[in-house]
Structure formats: structure tokens, C-alpha cells
Amino acid sequence: GAVVSQHPSRVICKSGTSVKIECRSLDFQATTMFWYRQFPKQSLMLMATSNEGSKATYEQGVEKDKFLINHASLTLSTLTVTSAHPEDSSFYICSALSPGRGTYEQYFGPGTRLTVT
């Protein structure tokens, strides 16, 4: 149980285009999802917290107009990188939280490698 998927696992896009990454909780309802960014050999940096049915809360320094987050259902959150540039290339990881499962434990997706050319 507690499986989180991400799609796509890898994506290459041209500079200036937008790309959408999906995060799904497969066997539980996720009231809250988190989006992280990870640079090579570095730790995870929290980008935003997404609560179902409400606007995402972005961490300081994260451009909300560039990284659009939508949490339209209890099993799906999406991250759209708009007008992508090479510096947006990174490993993006989502996680899902379900307090209803009895613990405040995040379940992580496998990540999406974004390369902007």
C-alpha cells in the first residue's frame, strides 16, 4: 500500500515550452501533496505544498508563476513548469501525505528527470 506514481519519469523539452508532471496516489487519498526539487548530489528542496481543492503554498524563493501546481482531486497533483529554461533542468519529486492513515508520513514518488535544451 501507499504507492505514489509520477509521470513521466523522464522528459526532454525545448527552452520556452511548458511541461506538465503528474503525481498520483494509487491506493490512498492524499489530502496534501508536496513537490520537491533535487539538484545533482544535493538534498531535496521543498518547492510547494499542495492541498486538495485549494491554492498551493509556495516556499520562499519559488516562482509561483513559473511552477504551477494544481491539486484537483484527492489522488492527483500536477506541476507545470512554464516557459522552461535550461536552469529548470532538475529532478522533481512529489510526495503524498495522508493523515488518515494514522501517521504523518510522506510517501514519495519515483521522481521525474526534466532536461531543458
Next chain:
Amino acid sequence: AQSVTQPDIHITVSEGASLELRCNYSYGATPYLFWYVQSPGQGLQLLLKYFSGDTLVQGIKGFEAEFKRSQSSFNLRKPSVHWSDAAEYFCAVGGSNTGKLIFGQGTTLQVKP
């Protein structure tokens, strides 16, 4: 300020040797503590967690960790390392109010044959 420190960026151990990865935290409230492992290009896998109760927690793959409140530490241990344990290890702290996690910088474990 809330933070997690993993003092060792890189550790190399011989296969079969014991392992201890250090983690110190600073957190204002009662902490929830986690250790995750990440293989190259992969997501995070939970090794173990501490919420309350017994301060020595057992996890998967033969790992254990001990919560020491007086030292603000949550060190990860394994008595005998296997080559497949080579990976990146992250310590994280969170609380019950938001569910947000603060991650340490990570420790890269290399295992020598």
C-alpha cells in the same frame, strides 16, 4: 531555526563492516524523525521512522536508529553492510502540524568489496 545536519557528506566502509550515519536536528516541537535511502536516479525509500515510544527503532534492510533527545540526534546503524547498501541516505525531521519535512544534506555511502 529548524534544521537537520548530517555531518558526514561521504562515508566509505568495507562490506561486512558496521555502519553508523549521524544525524542531528534542531526542531522546536516534538519531532517526527525519518531516514530515507535514495539510489541513483530514484525516489526515496523509507528505512525507518520515529514518532514516539521506544527510542530504538527497527527498520527495513537490517537498519536501526536510536533517538536521543538529550543530544538531538537520530543516528542510523547497521551491524553488517552489504554492497547493495551503497546509496544516498537522508535524515529528515517533521512535525504533526503541517506534515512538512526538513531534510539533511545527505550522506553518500560507498561500500568497498
